[in-house]
Amino acid sequence: MPDWITVVIKSISLLVILFFMTKLLGTKHMSKMNVFEYISGIVLGGIVAIHTIDPDKNISYAIIAMVIWFVIPFSFEKISLKSKSFRDFTQGKSTVFIQDGKIMEDNLKKAGYSTDDLLEKLRDRDIFLASDVEFAVLEPNGSLNVLPKKENRPLTAKDLGIKVAPEKQPQTVIMDGKVIHESLANLNLNLNWLETELEKLNVSLENVFLGQADTNGNLYVDLYDDKIVVPQPAETEMLLATMKKCQADLELFMLATDNDQTKAMYKKNSQKLQKAIDLVEPFLQ
Numbered sequence: 001m002p003d004w005i006t007v008v009i010k011s012i013s014l015l016v017i018l019f020f021m022t023k024l025l026g027t028k029h030m031s032k033m034n035v036f037e038y039i040s041g042i043v044l045g046g047i048v049a050i051h052t053i054d055p056d057k058n059i060s061y062a063i064i065a066m067v068i069w070f071v072i073p074f075s076f077e078k079i080s081l082k083s084k085s086f087r088d089f090t091q092g093k094s095t096v097f098i099q100d101g102k103i104m105e106d107n108l109k110k111a112g113y114s115t116d117d118l119l120e121k122l123r124d125r126d127i128f129l130a131s132d133v134e135f136a137v138l139e140p141n142g143s144l145n146v147l148p149k150k151e152n153r154p155l156t157a158k159d160l161g162i163k164v165a166p167e168k169q170p171q172t173v174i175m176d177g178k179v180i181h182e183s184l185a186n187l188n189l190n191l192n193w194l195e196t197e198l199e200k201l202n203v204s205l206e207n208v209f210l211g212q213a214d215t216n217g218n219l220y221v222d223l224y225d226d227k228i229v230v231p232q233p234a235e236t237e238m239l240l241a242t243m244k245k246c247q248a249d250l251e252l253f254m255l256a257t258d259n260d261q262t263k264a265m266y267k268k269n270s271q272k273l274q275k276a277i278d279l280v281e282p283f284l285q
Contacts, residue, residue: 006055014048014062021070040073092140098133101149111138122146154167163282165214174211174221187213201230240281247273 044238051062080087095111096104098119121144135147171183197219210222221230247270254266
């Protein structure tokens with residue numbers, strides 16, 4: 001058999017084996033890796049490369065070596081899930097770099113980080129002043145997680161005392177011009193609703209590259225034809241604005257009349273409408 005055919009067969013075989021090994025190890029190993037996972041990845045890649053380019057090497061040796069380097073990290077991963085001390089030994093511990101707004105110089109030195117390295121990591125998180133940080137920790141995978149000081153954090157609805165409705169994950173209901181019925185069912189919607197919304201936007205299903213729906217029943221679409229401008233749904237905002245306008249009109253009518261009975265009627269209905277607005281506003285924002 002010619003050498004090039006041997007190389008092709010060995011390459012495909014080892015690639016398939018490596019693919020299934022990676023799938024068995026899980027998606028965690030495809031994200032940021034710790035030191036042990038990094039070493040295992042390099043070794044497995046090296047085994048495949050060496051036995052692929054050399055047609056004289058026995059492929060069975062490569063398979064044995066790959067199985068060993070698969071079993072070791074796989075076993076370590078299972079043991080780590082049950083033992084924290086073993087997990088700390090194989091994966092490492094988190095290192096605090098900033099505590100209560102103060103830089104921990106000794107921890108920086110132990111981790112082999114300079115001040116420039118710390119500032120670079122902070123800039124990656126859009127923080128340019130170390131004094132803006134309350135707490136920062138270096139994770140075993142090399143990422144730096146930062147907690148800014150309270151005055152430097154973005155405002156949230158909780159900070160402002162605003163009640164907001166729980167929100168579910170938006171669903172992709174159209175992809176490449178095809179309807180995804182499972183996503184529609186997740187939102188308790190159906191094909192008739194989708195067709196009606198597309199008619200409102202004056203677009204055809206075949207021209208939709210991507211369509212997503214939220215929990216409020218709003219449909220957002222991206223078309224194949226980028227020259228067509230699609231209006232964004234604003235029904236919920238319009239409903240809330242209309243309710244507030246009606247409530248304001250009732251108050252104006254109350255102030256405009258001199259009849260005590262009519263004034264009391266306008267006031268009562270204005271208060272009822274205000275209660276309704278307070279109830280539905282979190283769902284319409």
